[in-house]
Amino acid sequence: xxxxxxxxxxxxxxxxxxxxxxxxxxxxxxxxxxxxxxxxxxxxxxxxxxxxxxxxxxxxxxxxxxxxxxxxxxxxxxxxxxxxxxxxxxxxxxxxxxxxxxxxxxxxxxxxxxxxxxxxxxxxxxxxxxxxxxxxxxxxxxxxxxxxxxxxxxxxxxxxxxxxxxxxxxxxxxxxxxxxxxxxxxxxxxxxxxxxxxxxxxxxxxxxxxxxxxxxxxxxxxxxxxxxxxxxxxxxxxxxxxxxxxxxxxxxxxxxxxxxxxxxxxxxxxxxxxxxxxxxxxxxxxxxxxxxxxxxxxxxxxxxxxx
Amino acid sequence: xxxxxxxxxxxxxxxxxxxxxxxxxxxxxxxxxxxxxxxxxxxxxxxxxxxxxxxxxxxxxxxxxxxxxxxxxxxxxxxxxxxxxxxxxxxxxxxxxxxxxxxxxxxxxxxxxxxxxxxxxxxxxxxxxxxxxxxxxxxxxxxxxxxxxxxxxxxxxxxxxxxxxxxxxxxxxxxxxxxxxxxxxxxxxxxxxxxxxxxxxxxxxxxxxxxxxxxxxxxxxxxxxxxxxxxxxxxxxxxxxxxxxxxxxxxxxxxx
Numbered sequence: 001x002x003x004x005x006x007x008x009x010x011x012x013x014x015x016x017x018x019x020x021x022x023x024x025x026x027x028x029x030x031x032x033x034x035x036x037x038x039x040x041x042x043x044x045x046x047x048x049x050x051x052x053x054x055x056x057x058x059x060x061x062x063x064x065x066x067x068x069x070x071x072x073x074x075x076x077x078x079x080x081x082x083x084x085x086x087x088x089x090x091x092x093x094x095x096x097x098x099x100x101x102x103x104x105x106x107x108x109x110x111x112x113x114x115x116x117x118x119x120x121x122x123x124x125x126x127x128x129x130x131x132x133x134x135x136x137x138x139x140x141x142x143x144x145x146x147x148x149x150x151x152x153x154x155x156x157x158x159x160x161x162x163x164x165x166x167x168x169x170x171x172x173x174x175x176x177x178x179x180x181x182x183x184x185x186x187x188x189x190x191x192x193x194x195x196x197x198x199x200x201x202x203x204x205x206x207x208x209x210x211x212x213x214x215x216x217x218x219x220x221x222x223x224x225x226x227x228x229x230x231x232x233x234x235x236x237x238x239x240x241x242x243x244x245x246x247x248x249x250x251x252x253x254x255x256x257x258x259x260x261x262x263x264x265x266x267x268x269x270x271x272x273x274x275x276x277x278x279x280x281x282x283x284x285x286x287x288x289x290x291x292x293x294x295x296x297x298x299x300x301x302x303x304x305x306x307x
Numbered sequence: 308x309x310x311x312x313x314x315x316x317x318x319x320x321x322x323x324x325x326x327x328x329x330x331x332x333x334x335x336x337x338x339x340x341x342x343x344x345x346x347x348x349x350x351x352x353x354x355x356x357x358x359x360x361x362x363x364x365x366x367x368x369x370x371x372x373x374x375x376x377x378x379x380x381x382x383x384x385x386x387x388x389x390x391x392x393x394x395x396x397x398x399x400x401x402x403x404x405x406x407x408x409x410x411x412x413x414x415x416x417x418x419x420x421x422x423x424x425x426x427x428x429x430x431x432x433x434x435x436x437x438x439x440x441x442x443x444x445x446x447x448x449x450x451x452x453x454x455x456x457x458x459x460x461x462x463x464x465x466x467x468x469x470x471x472x473x474x475x476x477x478x479x480x481x482x483x484x485x486x487x488x489x490x491x492x493x494x495x496x497x498x499x500x501x502x503x504x505x506x507x508x509x510x511x512x513x514x515x516x517x518x519x520x521x522x523x524x525x526x527x528x529x530x531x532x533x534x535x536x537x538x539x540x541x542x543x544x545x546x547x548x549x550x551x552x553x554x555x556x557x558x559x560x561x562x563x
Contacts, residue, residue, distance in 0.1 A: 015563065052404040055563045074312070074406040082404050086397040092329045093322075104318025105405035149401070 003066030005030045005079075005157050005188040006051065011060035013046055013212075020046045021212040024060070028190060028205075030156075033183045035203035036192045037294075039302055043212040044192040045085065048159055052082050064157065078106055081155035083146040085162040085192075089134055095145055096121065096130040099152050106153035113152065120148040123178070140171045147175070157188040164198060176202060196295040206294070210302045220294050225265055227297045232261040232270055235285040236277060246276050266291060316411040319402060323419025327385055334385070334423060335430065338377040342431045345373055346438060349495060360497045361528040370435040371522040372494030375456065377431045379517060380485060382424025382457040383464035386416045387477050390468025399561060409556035413465060417548065420461025421454065428453040432525075441525070448524040455540045456517050462547035469551070469560050488514045498530045513539055 006028040013021040021043045028034045038044050049055035051062055053073055062069040064076035090098060096117065103113035121127045124144040129137060137145065143163065150158055160179070164172045172195075179202055183189055193199055199206050200220045207217045216223060224230075235258050250273065252261040259277075263269050266289035277284060327334040350366030357365045393399040402412060432449065435441035443449055471477045492514035498506045509515045520536025523529035529536065554560070 049563070052400075053562075054400055054403055056558055074310075074408075077404060077406040080404070082400075084397070084400050086400075088398050088401065089396045090398060092326045101318055101322050102401060102405075104321075105312075105315045105402060105407055107312050107314045107406065109314055 003063070004028060005032070005065060006034075006190065007061065007063040007066070008047065008051070009061040011047065011050065011062060012058045013043075013050060013055065014058060019212055021050075021060075023213055024209070026207055026214055026217075028157075028188060030065075031183075031186050031188055033179075033189045033202055033204045034191065035199035035206040036190065036209055037196065037199055037206055037298060038192075038209035042209045042302075044209055045161060046212075047209070048082075048161055048190070048192065052080060052159065053077060078153070079156045080159060081150035081153065081157070082159045083143075083150040083161065083163050085165065087139070087142045087146065091133065091135065094131045094133060095126065095137070098134070098145075099148060102149050103152045108153055116152060116154060120151055124148050140167045143167050143171070143175070147178070151182075155187075157190065158182060160189065160191045160193075162193055163191065164193070164195065172198075196293070196298060200294045208298060208301055216297075216301055223297050224292050224294055227292075227300060229296070230263055230266050230289065230291040232259075232263060232266050232273060233286075233288045233290070234259045234261070234273065234277065235287075236282045237285065238282040240280060240282075243277070243280050243282070246280055247273070312407055312411055315405060315407045316415055319407065319412065319415035320418045323385075323389060323415055324422050326389060327419070327423045334381070335426060338381060338427045339430050339434060342373045342377060342434060343438070345369065346434075350439075353495075360500075363526050363528055366439055367435075367441055367526060368497075368522075368528075369495050370431070370439070370441055371525045372489075372492070372518045374428050374431045374435070374453070374525075375492075375514070375518045375521045376489045376494055378424045378428030378453050378456055379460040379489070379514065380481070381427040382420045382459075382461040383467070383485060384477075384481065385423040386420035386461045386464030387468035387471065387480075388464075389419065390416060390465060391471050391474065391477055394468075394472075394561065403562065410552055413462075413548075413552040413555045416465045416468075417458060417461045417551065420464050421457040424457030424461060425453055428457065443525050444527045445524045449521065452521050452524050452537070452540065455537075455544055456521075459540055459543040459547055462544065462551045465551040466547055466554060469554050472560075485514075488512050489518075491515075492518045493530060494518055513543060516540065 004027045006026065008024055008026040011021050011024040024043065024047055036044050036047065046055055050057045051069055053069065064079050067075050069076045099117045100110045100113055103117065104110065121130055124147060126141065126144055126148060129141060134142060134145065147163065164175055167175070176198070179189060191199065191203060203220065205217065205219055206223065207214045218226065237257055239254065239257065250261050252259050261273060270287070270289065274284060274287065346366060350369055354365040359365065360368045436443065467477060467480050491509065492512050493509065498509045501509065516531055516536040516539035519529040519531040520533060520540060523533045523536065
């Protein structure tokens with residue numbers, strides 16, 4: 001398939017008087033790990049819900065592998081596995097049965113689904129809970145079940161809406177490992193998260209959405225390089241005025257024998273700065289670097305925290 | 308029918324049927340117990356005063372009505388409560404994001420409710436046969452009519468379940484419309500026992516036709532013509548089924 005896994009163009013959605021999406025454009029290539037970041041109410045979940053058929057769009061193109069998500073919903077939905085943010089409650093059936101039901105909705109009989117269900121129960125540590133009802137599971141177990149459900153029909157694209165919300169640190173790292181494994185196995189992943197660290201660690205590309213529009217896209221590294229601020233701190237003795245000319249290409253301030261350079265990429269220029277200082281007889285006591293995180297970029301773009 | 312997701316339809320139907328069977332103490336036994344109590348209390352006590360209606364002993368006379376009341380209340384409440392429960396418990400996204408069409412989704416809910424309506428109706432029928440030796444004059448027509456009414460009211464339940472946002476709204480439909488209309492539809496009396504104005508009023512009550520339809524197939528007596536009863540059941544089936552499917556297709560109330 002040469003078409004991108006997900007293609008969204010000019011997507012608009014309003015709820016009564018509120019404009020939720022005003023022209024979202026987004027493309028996710030096959031096999032890519034994409035993170036959608038945005039503050040509450042930015043339009044992340046609405047975008048995902050339109051893709052999956054839970055919300056009706058007002059206007060715009062939404063395609064999965066080149067097929068329209070409304071006209072060709074059978075094809076597009078069969079390509080998607082969705083782990084919803086809200087944890088479901090079911091009073092009637094055990095966890096294993098629910099997974100078989102979910103496979104069945106996708107046209108997979110219980111017999112055919114059995115190996116996959118067994119594999120997922122094992123991989124996600126749910127084997128002992130196969131007969132448990134959802135209300136008997138902890139929040140972390142319910143998250144694992146959500147993921148197992150999203151994967152039971154072996155979809156090409158996995159949509160994860162806040163997959164690690166409310167789970168402890170250990171499980172979060174386990175889930176991250178599993179998501180990396182899925183990505184290595186060629187799956188396309190679309191992740192929304194409140195944990196910017198999660199997006200920074202896992203995603204090849206992130207899109208920052210605010211007020212219903214993608215305002216910036218790129219790899220976490222590119223975004224922090226392009227939009228973030230970084231610095232180099234050097235503690236020296238032996239400053240002389242000649243250095244003002246020698247360091248003319250750099251933006252810096254000197255305060256109590258401490259030089260602070262503002263740069264785009266500390267690794268790129270650190271060697272040159274140290275060389276200039278050494279050549280001019282300075283004694284260097286310590287060097288440290290600081291770099292903006294994706295969170296800083298997010299803050300500078302949206303003017304607010306993600307939470 | 309080509310291009311149908313048959314496995315998906317079968318799975319969701321199995322889930323719907325399994326759901327009410329898993330709580331049979333709430334969904335099957337109460338109708339059976341209350342029907343038994345109606346037979347004992349209303350039937351045996353009132354039979355001392357009302358010997359026969361249309362040549363039929365009173366206890367036998369009320370049984371078809373009890374079958375119908377059980378059938379239609381169970382069929383409608385299954386589909387309506389299941390739909391509302393899925394909405395409120397965040398289970399609906401699982402099926403709305405699956406490759407299932409509006410027709411398949413609707414059919415699964417309707418079949419689930421119709422099965423519950425039939426199970427409840429047939430159990431009360433068997434109760435009558437075993438407890439008071441009720442003769443069933445046209446068994447196939449009786450089963451056919453129970454099926455038709457189950458389908459019609461299950462579709463109505465699905466329609467209401469989609470429209471409702473709270474349990475209160477659903478209970479209102481059940482308590483203020485369905486139960487009164489059932490009682491006023493002639494379960495315990497023939498409309499000929501009513502004053503003229505009440506007889507005329509009964510004719511606009513659709514459940515009157517359901518009760519008299521089943522009474523005809525079981526006992527061979529009926530206040531309304533069997534054809535009218537069948538046509539009313541068919542009309543309601545078509546009306547509610549198409550409305551429920553169209554509402555599902557539109558996504559109003561279940562999608563934003």
